[in-house]
Amino acid sequence: MTTQERGATYTEVFANREFRVLFGSFALLVAGDQVKMLALSALVYARTGSPGLSAATYTLGFLPYIVGGTFLLSLADRIRPRVLMIIGELLRVVTCLLMAFAGLPVWAMLALVLATGLFSPVFGAARSALLPDLLPGDVFVLGRSVLSLTAAGSQIGGLAVGGGILAAAGPAGALTVTAALSAVAVVVLRLGLPDFPARSAKAGNVGGGGAVRETLRVNRTLMVDARVRGLLLAQWLPISFVTGAEAMLVPYLGGTAGIALAAASVGLAAGNLAVGRLVSPAGRERLALPLAVAAGVSLLVFVVQPEFWGAALLMLLATAGSSYELGLQRRFVEAVAEPFRGQAFGLSSAGMMTGQALGAALVGGAAELTSPHMAIVLAGVAIILCSLALHRSLRPEPS
Incomplete structure (x- = not known):
């Protein structure tokens, strides 16, 4: 009986070494993001004394998705996936360290989170698009389910652990922890994931337009x-x-x-x-x-x-x-x-x-x-x- 007839198992999902690398780096990413946004929220409250601004700051990481999803997603198919994911983690390291130690004003910290967040959909798309290549047939569906469960679990765990880190080390310490988690993810991705070619290059469809124009064109093609x-x-x-x-x-x-x-x-x-x-x-x-x-x-x-x-x-x-x-x-x-x-x-x-x-x-x-x-x-x-x-x-x- 094939997996398409009986359904895949978690053993088959985790038997794939490359999936284990994606899984580990993804768990670090989601947990680290929860710690980062908690720390940023606390930092803004300490600087401004405004509970409303602090609460708004916690949701700030979600806002760039609509912009990045509309204008930048073609990069996920034009750049090699391992390179993209590593760039995403390094960007998170730099962002966290700047917010922790550069003495930026509140408006500059919020602008930094918004600007770097524009690329979050691109980094996530590179990861998701690899799954069907790594996991054949129904194993892919169960792999997607595992990442969904990981996102929910890491969010809950990240909030709980993040609260403890925040209490013990303060906002700057919590941001440093997030930077460290992203640095670990860089090592995991660099050593554990093959350097797959860019999807458009692999298909012989490199294209010469800019990223924004290509994203708008393909989004239109998909929605039509x-x-x-x-x-x-x-x-x-x-x-x-x-x-x-x-x-x-x-x-x-x-x-x-x-x-x-x-x-x-x-x-x-x-x-x-x-x-x-x-x-x-x-x-x-x-x-x-x-x-x-x-x-x-x-x-x-x-x-x-x-x-x-x-x-x-x-x-x-x-x-x-x-x-x-x-x-x-x-x-x-x-x-x-x-x-x-x-x-x-x-x-x-x-x-x-x-x-x-x-x-x-x-x-x-x-x-x-x-x-x-x-x-x-x-x-x-x-x-x-x-x-x-x-x-x-x-x-x-x-x-």
């Missing part, structure tokens, strides 16, 4: 393709409203929201593990639409204003339904021309980051007009409507 566009929207829209519902847990539950948010993280992990490991590849694709709809249906129950444990369980079920996305991965890789795969993965990630921010804003706006629990219900309705509207992309394609 009905199959690719449908798969992108299916990856972006339902998950965006699940995130919007999560954003309402604090106003809905108050001081107990932290446990419910942890339950949401558990649901995300459990859904990925169950669907990724226990369901066959064909089964995942058949389940994509029902799982996406089920994520929205669970949120409709908030109309009766459940108490704490009920709310936590419903949110766990909603985030578990987000595992529908695993049923789209194989088809997305097949739908995208190989020379543009890096940009396609970058566009997927940038759109997801942007969509989640917009989803939280839209659901928050609905809460202003109604109430937190009704805003969550409306998020559930939006998930169901988006899923049904995208049913062609969420269903398996006919053989």
